[in-house]
Amino acid sequence: MDLSDLSPSMKSLLNNLITVLAEIKPHNKSGTAMYQTFAGLIEAVNSDNAVHNVAKLTSFHPKGTEANDRHYIEDSSGKNVFRIKFNYKSSNDFIAAFPLKGKLKCLEEWRVRILTSDKVLWPSAEAVEKICQSEVYVVAKPAIVNPSADIDFCLGFNQAEIILASNLSSEQRLCFLLLKSLQKGYLKHYFSVLTTFHWKTAFYHQCGQIDPALFDRHSTILLALVSVLSYMIECLDKRYLKHYFLDSNLIANITETEANEIKGKIEEIIKTPEAALRLYFDMNKECKNSKQEEEISMKEIEEMKTRMNNPSNEKQTDTIISLMSDLQKATASDDSKLTQAIVDTLYMVIEEETDIPFVRPETPHQQCSLNDFLAQATIYSTTSFSSKNEKKKALKDLKAKAFSTVLSSIRFK
Secondary structure, rough: OOOHOOOOOHHHHHHHHHHHHHOOOOOEEOOOOOHHHHHHHHHHOOOOOOOOOOOOOOOOOOEEEEEEEEEEEEEEOOOOEEEEEEEEEEEOOOOOEOOOOOOOHHHHHHHHHHHHOOOOOOHHHHHHEEEEEEOOEEEEOOOOOOOOOOOOEEEEEEHHHHHHOOOOOOOHHHHHHHHHHHOHHHHHOOOOOOOHHHHHHHHHHOOOOOOHHOOOOOOHHHHHHHHHHHHHHHHHHHOOOOOOOOOOOOOOOOHHHHHHHHHHHHHHHHHHHHHHHHHHHHHHHHHHHHEEEEEEEHHHHHHHHHHHHHHHOOOOHHHHHHHHHHHHHHHOOOOOOOHHHHHHHHHHHHHHHOOOOOOOOOOOHOOOHHHHHHHHHHHHHHHHOOOOHHHHHHHHHHHHHHHHHHHHHHHHH
């Protein structure tokens, strides 16, 4: 499945709508769900002659902060900065993924290997069958070795991983949480080298080999933990960690120096696992009692103010409604999984990126009738508001009703 599934008119409509929503400007290239979700898609669409040129978008991984304290200071160099204190950061990655049609040979081979081996103790046969029926996705993501962003992709087994996680026992989950504690604590300097995905893959491989009784939290769970750690050492020795479903090396990009350093740290953990685990919990307690701090220059603050106060940054509601209407009409004659995925994702992005609190009209009780809208409009026009804020709120609600009414009529024609 590729972009040839979209007609030229659909590509053009999609491009125009994304351009409006993303508010493309040279100085504001990234930071919204729109850019993260559609960056690769927009670039691909723009390469087609049928579509107008738009500015090139860049992928971005935002960090959402919980700011607890802010104050203006002057740093040692005499530059004015704005200092923000916080307890923690959280992050989300947005990426476009499209389902594959048919069954993958690698999944069938994995199924046969798991179900016919007497040595494989996990996952259950029921979970294996569910995984083989689950969707696999094509994800635009550069390779870890000799990457080429224009042509690289990977296979995403998101649904399969959800099924695997749900098939873990409570003791196995606890063991994996201990593993993550080591990753974030004792091995924190290598957090971006050996990621959670790497550790999860190693853990799943070992769950198939470890007697489930060894995960008992009251007695032998640390032995199960050490078994996973030892397996990772073996992988680092060979610099080869096999993907759980594919014949693919997940650590092909790790250097020999990095592998040796991490091996040494893991060997230290195996000698005294309790002490290594304690480091994470002590560190976590310390973080709760203290705040992390970052500085933002006054120049960056001024740039943010300029963008916020720029009238051209206002959401172009009328244009969005018009383009969504055209897009929905085009969908009727361009009915494919890719088209439907794009339309559904656009609804999500509009909800995320605009200040219009509309409800997506997917079920009958969510639909907004024209009569309901006219009734609310009449109330608005005949009401004497006690303050500007009250009138402003009523107008915002009326716009939301109008938006929902239009989308409902489009969706259910």
